[in-house]
Amino acid sequence: MTVQDGTFDAEYDVVVVGSGVAALFGAAAAASRGLSTCLVEKTDRFGGTSAYSGGAVWLPGNPVLARDGLEDSVERGRTYFRAVVGDRTDQRVQDAFLSTGPAVVEFLQGELGIPMRFQAFPDYFDAPGRQEAGRSIYPKPIKGVEVGARVGDVRSAVPVDQFAADEDTTRLEGGRAWVARLVLAMDAMDNAELRLSSAARELIRDADGRVTGVVVDENGERRALGARRGVLVAAGGFERSAELRERLQQMPTADWSSSHPDTGSGDAVRMFEDVCARLDLLDQSWWCPATLFPNGHAAFTLGFRSGLIVDGTGRRFANELLPYDQMGRKMRARMADGAGDDFWFVFDDAEAGGFPAICIPAPGADDLRAAGLWHTAGSVEELARATGLDPAALRASVDRFNEFAERGEDADYHRGEDPYGRFFVGASTAQECLRPVGGERLHAVRLVLGDLGTKGGAVIDVNGAVLDTEGQPIAGLYAAGNSSASVSGEAYPGPGVPLGSGMTMAFRAVADMVGEPLPVTL
Structure with a gap:
């Protein structure tokens, strides 16, 4: 869309589309520099998929790690x-992300006053430079009373949003703590404006092709919001x-x-296509196993403490304790x-018939049985016969798995040999897994095959420019x-790469908007 006369319903220095952690942090970074900033979120709550996350932020060599006693460095x-990702993406963009991480954490602590802590969670690959304790940091939880009236504006946790559980706002943790703390930080800035129920529909360009704003649908009314310095799109995937x-x-x-049904609808991809942006990784997601529930939704599942997983042919095909x-x-x-x-998690009564894995919400046996999802x-x-699997194939899979368990060694898939798998079982040896x-x-x-969001979209440079x-x-x-x-x-190198990279590139984008691009140094 081209606005010939350059008029807008409202005009700011920066407009941010989306309200996940990357968007909120980018908006906070812009407002803290004195830029008039408007953030638009299409739903009635802030947080997007970020609110569902555990809140890990993966930023090597950052000051919180050093303070909490973890020896690490950017290098x-x-x-x-580099060992994990290789040259699949621009290595200068990789370096920009990695070298800027410590500055992001310093900004979070110094400028925004957000308290953080290190929490052990292993890196996902056995590769040079791996930290077996991980290198992820988390926001400290925040009480609902501290969030005040804004607590109702923060997206609820998965059990509430998708499975009709009762909401508890006594204490916000993980991704919800990030969202709440960033919203409060922006509320304290006079030059920051947050708009809910404002869906971005298209980008506005001037006659020279520069993006100068966004058209939003705000409670049924179309409004053109101008952006003198730039538009940051951090509206999730598709x-x-x-x-x-x-x-x-x-x-x-x-x-x-695992995302909310009203988020991640592909608005960003469609807007980028309209302005002929380069797109990549559209076939990729942050994949994970997920337990299917009667309402058709599926919940992220990991940490399989016992049992085995088979495919639709009744055959075991992988190490169940792989990173998700x-x-x-x-x-x-x-x-x-x-x-x-179709995939099936097969287990016994070792936990009194309970579900021996981490799934939130925990699946209820009676409800799943009624829906044919638990036999x-x-x-x-x-x-x-109950699951429709080949009896001979399932028998062979169980027998072979049991042979490995008796020997204490998984000759097919090496379950329990990697620190990540042992971490979730609380084991010190493969045999215990x-x-x-x-x-x-x-x-x-x-x-079923679930995901924590798609990971394809606009290709960006070292400054986050599309x-x-x-x-x-x-x-x-x-x-x-x-x-x-x-x-x-x-x-997916480690816990918190999605949030860490999103925050860092938003931070670099704001620096570029004000004409002070950050260096790419290690």
Whole structure:
């Protein structure tokens, strides 16, 4: 869209689209520099998919790690990141992300006053530079009374948003703590404006092609918001767009994503297409196994303490204790090979019939049984018939798994040999991660390929500027978070890479808007 006369309903220095952690942090960074800043969020709550996250932020060599006693450096993080990601993305953009991380944390502490802490969570790959304790930091939880009237504006946790659980705002943790603290920081700035129920529809360009603003639909009224310095799009991905998921990722549904149904609808991708931006990684997501619930939604599941996972043919195909994105990729590969999209988690009564994995909300056996998503049987063959699996194949999978458990060594997939897998089981040896499946009752719970959001979008340069199809920056347009093509490419290096990279590139984008681009140094 071109505004010939340059008139707007309202005009700011910076307009930010979205309200996840990357968007909120970018807006806070802009307002703290004295720029008039407007953030628009299409739903009635702030937080996007970020509010669902555990809140990890992966930034090597940052001052919180040093303060809390973890020995790390940007260079060590670069060694690891490069070993995992390689040259799938621009290595100068990788370096820009890594070198700026410590400054982001200093800004969070010094300018915004947000308290943070280190919490152990292993890096995901066995590669040079890996930290087995991880290198992720988290916001300290915040009480609902401290958030005050804004607490109702922060997106609820997954059990409330998607599974009708009662809401508890006594204490906000993880991603919700980031969102609450960043919203409060912006509320304290006179030059910052936050707008809910304001959906960005299209970018505005002047006659020279510079992006000068955004058209939003605000409670049914179209308004043109001008942006003198730039527009930062950090509006999430397209995980909830059934059309885009099918066309770009060949996924059978968009309902299995962990994001909220009203977010991640692909608005950013469509706006970028309209201005001929270069797009990449559209076939990629932050994958994960997920437990399917009767309402059609699926909940992120990890930390399988016992049992085994089989595909639609009844065969075990991977180490169940792989980092979740890697396990998700194994599931995706089985789907591509024709095994179908049915997966089953098979376990016994070792935990009194409980679900031996981490899933929030915890699946209720009775509700899932009524929906055909949880089956209980007295034998492997009976369980196979209930789930529609090949009895001989399932029997062979269980028997082979049990042989490995008795020996204390998974010869097929090496379960428990990596520190990540042992971390979630609380084990010190691989043998502790392997226990035979048996007894009087066996269970099978339906799993599907879920995700924590898509990771494809606009290709950006070292300053977070969106590139056009010729590889040149589009003046006035920036992207961060899941609206941009992830700097980590097809890999998920460690907990907090999505939030950490999104915050960092938003920070660099704001610096570029004010004509003070940050250096790319290590």
